[in-house]
Amino acid sequence: MAKAFQKPKALFDVPTHYCPGCTHGVIHRLVAETIDELGVRGRTVGIAPVGCAVLAYNYIDCDFQEAAHGRAPAMATGVKRVRPDLMVFTYQGDGDLASIGMGEIIHAANRGEKFTTIFVNNAVYGMTGGQMAPTTMPDQRTTTCPAGRQTNDVGMPIRVAELLSALVTPAYITRQTVIKPKFIKRTKKAIKQAFTYQMEKRCFSLVEVVSTCPTNWGMTPIQSIKWAEEALLPYYPLGDLKTPETDEK
Amino acid sequence: MQSEVMFAGFGGQGILLIGKILAYAAMEEGFEVAWIPSYGPEMRGGTAYCTVVISDRPIGSPIIKNPLHLVAMNRPSLEKFSNIVRPDGVVLINTSLIPIGSGRNDVSELKVPAVEIATELGNVKAANIVALAAFVARTGLVSTETLKKCVKQEFAKKPKVIDLNMKALEEGIRAAS
Amino acid sequence: MAKVLMKGNEAIAEAAIRAGCLNYFAYPITPQSEVAEYLCWRMPEVNGVFLQGESEVAVAYMIFGAAAAGARVFTTSSSPGISLMSEGISYLAGAQCPAVFVNIMRGGPGLGGILPSQADYLQATKGIGHGDCRMLVMAPATVQEAAEMVMKAFPLAEKYRNPVMILGDGLIGQMMEPVEFPDDLKSEPTNKDEWATNGMDHRKSKTRNLVRSLFLDPVVLNNNNLVLKEKYEKMKDEILFESYNTEKDYRILIVSYGTMSRVCRTAVDMLADEGIHVGLIRPQTLFPFPEEAICKAVTSSGCKLVLSIEMSMGQMLEDVQRSVLGACPVEWYGKCGGEVPTPEEIIDLIKARMASL
Known part of the structure; x- marks a missing residue:
């Protein structure tokens, strides 16, 4: 009998260090499935961020580099420029990509570097213990804004996908989420699409994945899904913001 | 035996270029050479100068406090540098733009109306080559034949201006005699 | 090849190519911008890579990414730019990746000046990055020596799997002197399959490689630092x-x-x-x-x-x-x-x- 469900080859069969209810595991799996389905594991290089996913290489089985905080797009640029035949993806969180690494992601996207970025946005710093992120919502409480994010003091959260979509260089920029199964399927499709654009050497691609962090949000996994749906998704709407096809029109 | 030549003028007069051509010519003749530019903000529109060191042994300090010779292409350059030239050096004065002398009686002044000569040849831009040729003809630091070869080489990618510069060279040599 | 008259910066650029380094990432800064101005046309001639990065910070990681992917790669900068790169240099040292950094020094501290200086001696020799991180530092006194040191730097960086720095001053970069590029200093990049993330398909072993500097286990980190220390000791062979x-x-x-x-x-x-x-x-x-x-x-x-x-x-x-x-x-x-x-x-x-x- 054929197996109806199995672990992707590009995923190690090990328990992760992620907290209960964290969606990194799901997103890792989607990346691994994509690598399997495209048959590119032997020429894929992942770039791990600084953040909760710093140990992504313990779970995804392909060549991996470990970047400094925010610098994954610069490293991916270095790899891709000297080895255009390799498939390269960065896997970054909101503090990594949208705060310390904003310069690197904008310039890599604007140069049209032919790599893929998986941008996991859960509106908080995870690994350092729940500090305010550039994507933290107004009035959302974190350890560095215990009274909630004061937008008159630190501004509104940054919509990374929209910001990058404003660049004129053709790119694939999309926002998805993994908080429900139907969304997971769409996220998988988007990740595969992003890798495909890269394979075709067409453009830079970024998949923003709205995600949860029950631990640092101080919620149960169920509560966090509800909060993500009610608080995050209205501000971070899902869908493709930019595709090379629309750019070509 | 070591000679140092300071070339000085306005930015845009081709000062660094004639220094480089002289350095090339001296290298071709087997000398040790170094070309030291001024660089930085002073490159932008103000005074440009460079020093060329020509020696028969490895060049030590590239920092020359008192050069043996000076090629002054504008008045501020002459005023600024005429006093640092060593006795018995040559001071070339581009009389087209400099109405004064060096004020020195221990140097050999070479007065060349480089701009007028170049204008008569059809292009004021060749004034630098006129001055270089005159200076080389007077000092004999390199042979005029080597200089010709190096000027040709320098403009190899711009064949249109080779003729002009070869004429400038001839006129410069004549002006020094 | 016959002697040519070149600015130090241009000689450094050409020397890298002659040494078999066809990858260059950089950010402009006086007094070494001629390296980028030279390589922007010269690299395409040899099918090499030239990229002007958005900052020295980014450039350091482009170098890291390229080096980690097994490429021979270098950059050039000047004092404040090197400060920005120093974080990346530490990562390269920690992850044991070879690369060549050229610092054409200017005066400091702060914005300092742009004229010749040797103000980065301590930074280069003792404090190039956080952590127990050192690198081989060579200091040329002539344009010819700058070219030769650049050519020697690549095999040395690969031998020690560590960054190597050429430490020159503004005069070395700006001065023109005759230079020739000795054929015997050409070298082939070493095989890096044992550790580089150059794609599993590319390697006989077909097992994946990791390039990293994070070692959360204190014993493992200590051991990694002992390996580095041993390399730094061994570098005395190169004095x-x-x-x-x-x-x-x-x-x-x-x-x-x-x-x-x-x-x-x-x-x-x-x-x-x-x-x-x-x-x-x-x-x-x-x-x-x-x-x-x-x-x-x-x-x-x-x-x-x-x-x-x-x-x-x-x-x-x-x-x-x-x-x-x-x-x-x-x-x-x-x-x-x-x-x-x-x-x-x-x-x-x-x-x-x-x-x-």
């Missing part, structure tokens, strides 16, 4: 220096490197013409430092005083002091605002110190 006039009987020994050493050499020659002999040792590698050579030059002569002459405020002094092992006093002389001391100044200094010995 290079030049002795000048040390066969004579001298009472003063000068230690000086780079452009400053050329000025000192002229001063030594001029003093010799007057019958005054001064020894000169010119370190060509600054890390590791030629301690033994300096020690020997002091103890095997009638040397009464050592002068560390630098275009920095005594940054090399401590290295010279520890080299002489207390055998005689060591004093500093230098300038660090962009002025290069003249031979005359050095001569006056020597004569004044001579009188009091």
Whole structure:
């Protein structure tokens, strides 16, 4: 009998260090499935961020580099420029990509570097213990804004996908989420699409994945899904913001 | 035996270029050479100068406090540098733009109306080559034949201006005699 | 190839290509921007990679990414830019990736100036990045030597799997001198399949490689640092220096490197013409430092005083002091605002110190 469900080859069969209810595991799996389905594991290089996913290489089985905080797009640029035949993806969180690494992601996207970025946005710093992120919502409480994010003091959260979509260089920029199964399927499709654009050497691609962090949000996994749906998704709407096809029109 | 030549003028007069051509010519003749530019903000529109060191042994300090010779292409350059030239050096004065002398009686002044000569040849831009040729003809630091070869080489990618510069060279040599 | 007259910056650029390095990432900064201006047209001629990054920070990680993917790669910058790259250099050292960094120094601190200086001696030799991180540092005194050191730097970086720095000053970058690129310094990039993330398909082993500097287990991290320490010790095999006039009987020994050493050499020659002999040792590698050579030059002569002459405020002094092992006093002389001391100044200094010995 054929197996109806199995672990992707590009995923190690090990328990992760992620907290209960964290969606990194799901997103890792989607990346691994994509690598399997495209048959590119032997020429894929992942770039791990600084953040909760710093140990992504313990779970995804392909060549991996470990970047400094925010610098994954610069490293991916270095790899891709000297080895255009390799498939390269960065896997970054909101503090990594949208705060310390904003310069690197904008310039890599604007140069049209032919790599893929998986941008996991859960509106908080995870690994350092729940500090305010550039994507933290107004009035959302974190350890560095215990009274909630004061937008008159630190501004509104940054919509990374929209910001990058404003660049004129053709790119694939999309926002998805993994908080429900139907969304997971769409996220998988988007990740595969992003890798495909890269394979075709067409453009830079970024998949923003709205995600949860029950631990640092101080919620149960169920509560966090509800909060993500009610608080995050209205501000971070899902869908493709930019595709090379629309750019070509 | 070591000679140092300071070339000085306005930015845009081709000062660094004639220094480089002289350095090339001296290298071709087997000398040790170094070309030291001024660089930085002073490159932008103000005074440009460079020093060329020509020696028969490895060049030590590239920092020359008192050069043996000076090629002054504008008045501020002459005023600024005429006093640092060593006795018995040559001071070339581009009389087209400099109405004064060096004020020195221990140097050999070479007065060349480089701009007028170049204008008569059809292009004021060749004034630098006129001055270089005159200076080389007077000092004999390199042979005029080597200089010709190096000027040709320098403009190899711009064949249109080779003729002009070869004429400038001839006129410069004549002006020094 | 025949000698050509080139600016130091251009010679450094061409030397990298001649050494088989076809990948360059950089950000413009005076006084070394000619390297990028040269390579932006020269790299495409040899099917190489040229990219102007958005900052020195990004460039350091482009270098890291490319090096980690197994490519021979280099960058050039100047003092403030190197400060921005220093984080990345530490990552490269921690992850044991080879790359070449050229620092054409300008005066500091802060924005400082753009004229020749040797103000980054301590940064290069002792504090290039956080953590237990060192790198081989070579300091050229001529354009020819700059070219040769660049060519030698790539195989050395690969031999030690560590960044290597060429530390020049603005004059080395801006000055034109005759240069030739010795064929015997060409080298083939080493095989990096054992560790590089160059794609599993590319390698016989078909197992994946990780390039990382994070070792959360204290024992593992300590062991990694011991491996690095051993490499830094082993780098002593690469020590290079030049002795000048040390066969004579001298009472003063000068230690000086780079452009400053050329000025000192002229001063030594001029003093010799007057019958005054001064020894000169010119370190060509600054890390590791030629301690033994300096020690020997002091103890095997009638040397009464050592002068560390630098275009920095005594940054090399401590290295010279520890080299002489207390055998005689060591004093500093230098300038660090962009002025290069003249031979005359050095001569006056020597004569004044001579009188009091």
